[in-house]
Amino acid sequence: MLMVVVVLLMAAGCAVIDLPSLKGRQKRRDRMVYLVLWAGGLAATICTLLKIQVPSPLLFLVVLYKPINDLVASWF
Numbered sequence: 001m002l003m004v005v006v007v008l009l010m011a012a013g014c015a016v017i018d019l020p021s022l023k024g025r026q027k028r029r030d031r032m033v034y035l036v037l038w039a040g041g042l043a044a045t046i047c048t049l050l051k052i053q054v055p056s057p058l059l060f061l062v063v064l065y066k067p068i069n070d071l072v073a074s075w076f
Contacts, residue, residue, distance in 0.1 A: 003049050011042050 015038065022031045047054050 004046055007042070007045055007049065011038070 018034070019031070022034060044054075
């Protein structure tokens with residue numbers, strides 16, 4: 001649990017350093033992309049530290065494209 005706190009503090013420090021460069025009205029999209037990627041990386045790091053098994057994102061793609069693949073395969 002101490003490692004999670006350390007990672008959160010390090011991530012907050014990095015965000016404090018990076019976010020001022022993304023100030024301004026024109027950089028709203030850049031800020032949103034930064035925050036989404038930052039949150040995803042932070043979540044992946046915390047899951048690794050806590051040894052939480054996360055399924056592969058490839059499984060989501062298989063579930064998503066299987067009906068499409070079956071439809072196209074039925075045409076040929």
